[in-house]
Amino acid sequence: MRFSHIEAFRAVMITGSTTAAARILHTSQPNVSRSIAQLEKAAGLQLFERMPGKVVPTTDGLSFFNEVQRSFHGLRRLEEAANRIRRFSGGLLRIGSIQTLAHGLIPRSIKRFAEIYPETGISIHAGHSAAVSQWVDEMSCDVGIVSHLYENYGFSSEELYSVDGVCLMPAEHRLAGKAAVRPADLADEPYISFAQNDHGRSNVDEVFSKAGIDRRITLETPFSTITCSLVAQGLGVAIVNPLAAQDYRHLGVVMRPFRPSIKHEALLIYPKGRPENRLVASFIEILKAVTMEEKAALSAVRERGEK
Structure with missing residues (x-):
């Protein structure tokens, strides 16, 4: 034929x-x-x-x-x-990220990366840590950003950041005047929680359990961006990653330190044994720099006590 x-x-x-x-x-x-x-x-x-x-x-x-x-x-x-x-004759960079960072920190890092490598194609995939880990393991992503590691994957990894969670609330909330929020302060507050099967929920549950405080959980969601939007609508308060929450400050929400501290972490993961990639190395360098800048900006906001 x-x-x-x-x-x-x-x-x-x-x-x-x-x-x-x-x-x-x-x-x-x-x-x-x-x-x-x-x-x-x-x-x-x-x-x-x-x-x-x-x-x-x-x-x-x-x-x-x-x-x-x-x-x-x-x-x-x-x-x-x-x-x-x-x-994509200038190369293709494939990034997998937890949803927490995919709406702010990652796009801002990509903007700076694209200014240096305008001919490089960029593919972004967002999901839970388990999904991102699978994408990196399958080599459908060159680098991944996750909140925790899975032992069944043999990745190369390094810490991107470790920050203290903050209590997010509407600016006019009764707790906005406090220097720090504690479990007892949230006893009668409508609380927006991580979903039951979310990795981060157990850390929060443990803190409130040790304090003997039962939260009034009115809403659950697996995504920080949805949590922040719900807080902005006045539907409750939440303990969230400050690097995600800062993208919602223009919606009339404020962050206050939460004690005892609840850590929010992010790790960079790479396929083990893969040859070093110039584009990946450059993006990671930029991502680390942007992360450091945003952590410094958050510290400055806390020191000034801005809303």
Whole structure:
């Protein structure tokens, strides 16, 4: 079978006639008819019933067309892959991140990275630590940012940051005037919690359990961005990562230190044994610098006591 014969067959199936097929293939109607006849001979199938002024696909023709379509979709994917490779001639950086950082810290780091490497394509994937770990393990991401490590993966890893969680509340909240918030202060407050199966929830639960305080949990969500938005709507208070919360200060929320401290951590993970990648190394250097700057900015805000 020749590709030109299959192309003619596909065109007839799509347009419904040999004349219309010849038009889109920029050839003559007799050439299309000849190609169809040669294809039928090579395949050993009758693909069309010939009728006056038209051709009608047979059952075999319809089945064969389904296979042709699948093959053409595969060719299209190869064309798209070639286009991506051409577009990303400066390289492609694939980043996996926990959702907590994917809406603020990561985009700000990427902005600075893109100014240095404007020809580099960047692919961003956000999810829970388990998903990010799997992406890095499968090497579908070059670097991952997670909140904790899974022992069943053999990653190379290093700490990106470790910060104390803060109590997030509306600016007019009764606790906004306190220098620090403690478990007892939240005893009667509507509380927005991590989801039951979230890794970070157990740390918070333990602090309140030791203090003998039962929280009034009114809402649960697995995502910090949703938590911060709910607090901004006045639906409760929450203990969150300050690096995520700072992106919501313009919505009229304030952060206050929470005691005893509850740590929020992020770790960088890489596929073990993978050769060093210049783009990955540069992005990590920028990400660390932006993280340090944002931690310093948070400290300055706390020292000034700004809302």
